[in-house]
Amino acid sequence: MGCFQTASNSWIYPTVILCLFGFFSMMRPSEPFLIPYLTGPDKNLTSTEITKEIFPVWTYSYLVLLLPVFILTDYVRYKPVIILQGISFIITWLLLLFGQGVPAMQILEFFYGMVTATEVAYYSYIYSVVSPEHYQQVSGYCRSITLVAYTAASVLAQVLVSLAGVSLFHLNVITMISVSVAFLFSLFLPMPSKSMFFHARSSREVQQPPSMKDMLHEIHEYERPGREEEKRPSGVTSISENLSDDSPVGGPRPEHAARRVFEQWFQDLKACYHSKHLFYWSLWWAFSTAGFNQVLNYIQILWDYKAPSQNSDIYNGAVEGIATFGGALAAFAVGLVKADWDLLGELVLGIFSVVNAGSLFLMHYTTNVWVCYGGYFIFKSSYMLLITIAAFQIAVNLTVERYALVFGINTFIALVVQTIITVIVVDQRGLSLPISTQFLVYGSYFAVIAVIFLIRSIYVICSTKCQKKIQDCAIGQNPYGPQPEEPRTAIMGTKL
Known part of the structure; x- marks a missing residue:
């Protein structure tokens, strides 16, 4: 018993349990074949x-639930929300197995919206149960295990369907068992005594939380030229510093503590987005994630339109597995690239947004499902590559607290944009476009993003070169020779 307690108090025990939860919650072999299952004899639903x-x-449920769940997650200290996610998983697949008709499936989608909204607890939990020196290591484990599980589930699904002849209903049974195991593991997670905001440790107990730059530096192993360490603006403290030092860890807070937390959130977000560099990367993140989620939500319907699953062999599992693996390789390759992202970052965003737009146009115009598969592979791989760069660029000089806030707001903005797209393009109250035409719209959407960032990148490169010429001329005309250069801020913006 003593050994168990010792393990449970270390960073290893919660990491292992959290990784097991992440693995089984993402081990869902039925997902690549969701549309064939819903349109098949089990559910008899139409694509329309x-x-x-x-x-x-x-989409609507995710948007409505995201901010309340984000606040609740920190207030109740993560574990209850992870358990709620496990329960939502079980309800979702019970409805998928035994529910019939459109109303039952709509209730299912609400609970799946709860699943996605509560994902924030999974990625935030580690910051309250492990020490700062293990943040990077544990973050890597938790994110990697979900990627491995998703890829393995997709490949397993394809093997079971194509070679073993397993029915789509039994694929959902396997998924039901997997998410139930994940729920059981969530019960064994240690309950954190603190959280990042509402139950933060006082400044007397801990030093300032490490920046995300420190946590990600070993992964990317490069320094960005011409950029100094960004500092917190004067007068703006972290939330853990702003709360009363007299409050015990995990103990009751003053009644006005919640108001102070919200005020601090506003001040931190205002300071973060004041940086043009962070603002434009966040802008790309939000708008591209909205388009990416929309494509992922409806891609199987497009595949079924190009090659109806009732009349032809389907390889959705293999395509998802290969695309995810390709995206992982692309994301890993980013860490090996040394570049001046301040100068060239937006050019890269513009170029790969052109690639995304081209792949979506290809999926719209082709009549061959294999070409459609190829377009999806290009789209998903390029997005995963860019989102990795964007995550690092946004996080590089932020504390863990600020990164959580920025990530949450960016995700919320993405959902707002996605909801607008859904209402206009998909919903019956909007244009209600056919599925193929929808992908023409999504391609045009990414084309607009590409044009904006290509124009912005040209402006940044030209203005940087002009500034360099002016500085060179000033140095050449100075009779006293070159003077010490004033410290420079990031090319794209001001210091945080």
């Missing part, structure tokens, strides 16, 4: 019902 009446419920 799925597209226009069922799937939009997930």
Whole structure:
């Protein structure tokens, strides 16, 4: 018993349990074959019902639940929300197995919206149960295990369907068992005594939380030229510093503590987005994530339109597995690239947004499902590459607290944009476009993003070169020779 307690108090025990939860919660082999299952004899739903009446419920539910769940997650200290996610998983797949009709599937989508909204607890939990020196290590484990599980589930699904002849219903049974195991593991997670905001440690107990730059430096192993360490603006303290030092860890807070937390959130977000560098990377993140989620939500319907699953062999599992693996390789390759992202970052965003737009146009115009598969592989791989760069660029000089806030707001903005797209393009109250035409719209959407960032990148490169010429001329005309250069801020913006 003593050994168990010792393990549970270390960073290893919660990491292992959290990784097991992440693995089994993402081990869902039925997902790549969701549309064939819903349109098949088990559910007998039409593609129109799925597209226009069922799937939009997930987008709306996710949007409504995200901010309340984000606040609740920190207030109740993560573990209850992870357990709630496990329960939501079970309800989702019970409805998928035994529910019938459009109303049942709409309720299913609501609970799946709860699943996605509560994901924030999984990625935030580690910051309250492990010491700062293990943040990077544990973050890598938790994110990697979910990627491995998703890839393995997709490949397993394809093998079971194509070679073993397993029915789609039994794929959902396997998924049901997997998410139930994940729920059981969530019960064994240690309950944190603190959180990042509402139950933060006082400044007398800990030093300032490390920046995300320190946590990610070993992964990327490069320094960005011409950029100094960004500092917190004067007068703006972290939330853990702002709360009363007299409050015990995990103990009751003053009644006005919540108000102070919200005020601090506003001040921190205002300071973060004041940086043009962070603002434009966040802008790309939010708008591209909105388009990416929309494509992922409806890609299986497009595949079923190009090659109806009732009349042809389907390889959705293999395509998802290969695309995810390709995206992982692309994201890993980013860490090996040394570049001046301040100068060239927006050019890269613009170029790969052109690639995303081209792949979506290809998926719209082709009549061959294999070409459509190839376009999806290009789209997903390039997005995963760019989102890795964007995550690092946004996080590089932020504390863990500020990164959580920025990530949450960026995700919320992405959902707002995605909801607008859904209402206009998909919903029956909007244009209610056919699935193929929808992907023409999504391609045009990414084309607009590409044009904006290409124009912005040209402006940044030209202005940087002009500034360099002016400085060179000033040095050459100075009779006293070159003078010490004033410290420079990041090319794209001001210091935080």
